[in-house]
Amino acid sequence: MPSPRRNVEGRPLGASAANCSSSVPGSPAHGGGGGGRFEFQALLSGRTGADPACARLRASESPVHRRGSFPLAAAGPAPAPPAPPPEDDRMTLNPSFLAIALRSLLAIDLWLSKKLGVCAGESSSWGSARPLMKLLEISGHGVPWLLGTLYCLSRSDSWAGREVLMNLLFALLLDLLLVAAMKGLVRRRRPAHNQMDMFFTLSVDKYSFPSGHTTRAALVSRFILNHLVLAIPLRVLVVLWAFILGLSRVMLGRHNVTDVAFGFFVGYMQYSIVDYFWLSPHNAPFLFVLWNQQ
Ligand SMILES: CC(C)=CCC/C(C)=C/CC/C(C)=C/COP(=O)(O)O
Numbered sequence: 018m019p020s021p022r023r024n025v026e027g028r029p030l031g032a033s034a035a036n037c038s039s040s041v042p043g044s045p046a047h048g049g050g051g052g053g054r055f056e057f058q059a060l061l062s063g064r065t066g067a068d069p070a071c072a073r074l075r076a077s078e079s080p081v082h083r084r085g086s087f088p089l090a091a092a093g094p095a096p097a098p099p100a101p102p103p104e105d106d107r108m109t110l111n112p113s114f115l116a117i118a119l120r121s122l123l124a125i126d127l128w129l130s131k132k133l134g135v136c137a138g139e140s141s142s143w144g145s146a147r148p149l150m151k152l153l154e155i156s157g158h159g160v161p162w163l164l165g166t167l168y169c170l171s172r173s174d175s176w177a178g179r180e181v182l183m184n185l186l187f188a189l190l191l192d193l194l195l196v197a198a199m200k201g202l203v204r205r206r207r208p209a210h211n212q213m214d215m216f217f218t219l220s221v222d223k224y225s226f227p228s229g230h231t232t233r234a235a236l237v238s239r240f241i242l243n244h245l246v247l248a249i250p251l252r253v254l255v256v257l258w259a260f261i262l263g264l265s266r267v268m269l270g271r272h273n274v275t276d277v278a279f280g281f282f283v284g285y286m287q288y289s290i291v292d293y294f295w296l297s298p299h300n301a302p303f304l305f306v307l308w309n310q311q
Pocket residue numbers: 158159160163193215216217218219222224225227228229230231266271
């Protein structure tokens with residue numbers, strides 16, 4: 018019977034370096050064979066020397082190291098140690114690590130969204146709150162916001178008011194365009210527990226990423242906070258409205274948590290775009306002249 022391989026100190030190798038490579042459970046050598054586990058093992062030891070502890074163990078068992086331990090036994094000059102991997106190589110994340118992280122995030126997202134979807138149907142645990150959630154849904158819908166802005170624009174008799182409203186209209190249209198583009202690109206289906214009973218939707222609204230109501234809520238609330246002079250309680254109310262509207266999208270079962278979280282981010286950034294390209298009678302006189310002639 019072959020004796021177990023030992024290192025120079027006489028310790029069996031099974032518990033050290035061998036564990037760092039082919040004997041990891043789940044690897045083909047171990048007989049685990051599961052694709053996911055093998056992928057995980059590749060994650061741990063995919064790059065030579067990725068784990069410093071394993072690299073140390075391998076070094077302690079290498080002939081070079083043994084020669085170093087018994088200098089008198091060395092027959093000639095020791096070969097140069099292998100060059101370390103280039104800096105870039107060591108810094109690169111193993112792509113399967115990213116895949117595992119994303120899959121875990123997705124699993125948590127689906128689990129949490131299902132748990133929070135308490136108003137997804139009339140028979141759900143909070144089904145009686147569904148009408149209230151749908152009222153919130155209308156408060157963040159694109160149609161009332163667009164029609165409301167157009168109406169106020171038609172009634173406004175000051176240049177300053179018209180300028181703000183013109184930019185709000187630009188912001189709402191930009192939001193519709195960007196959200197439609199992102200939904201069309203990502204094509205993430207709405208959660209399975211959603212009832213598709215939304216009023217007035219566009220064709221891309223069968224997709225859920227990102228939440229259009231949430232981008233609008235974040236955009237509009239940031240817009241209002243920056244351009245309307247409001248008392249503190251009203252400012253708090255505006256922020257609360259945006260937050261509750263986002264939460265209600267998950268509670269209604271319309272969206273997963275990540276759709277809403279990303280929606281807040283997109284809406285927040287959209288306001289920065291609107292602010293950067295702020296329309297005024299100086300940089301877009303044609304718009305204001307056109308509106309004045311109507
Ligand atoms: C001028 C024009 C094309 C107006 C369309 C307004 C409209 C139908 C917006 C869609 C609003 C909507 C249903 C968004 C979906 O929101 P999610 O939060 O469910 O993504």
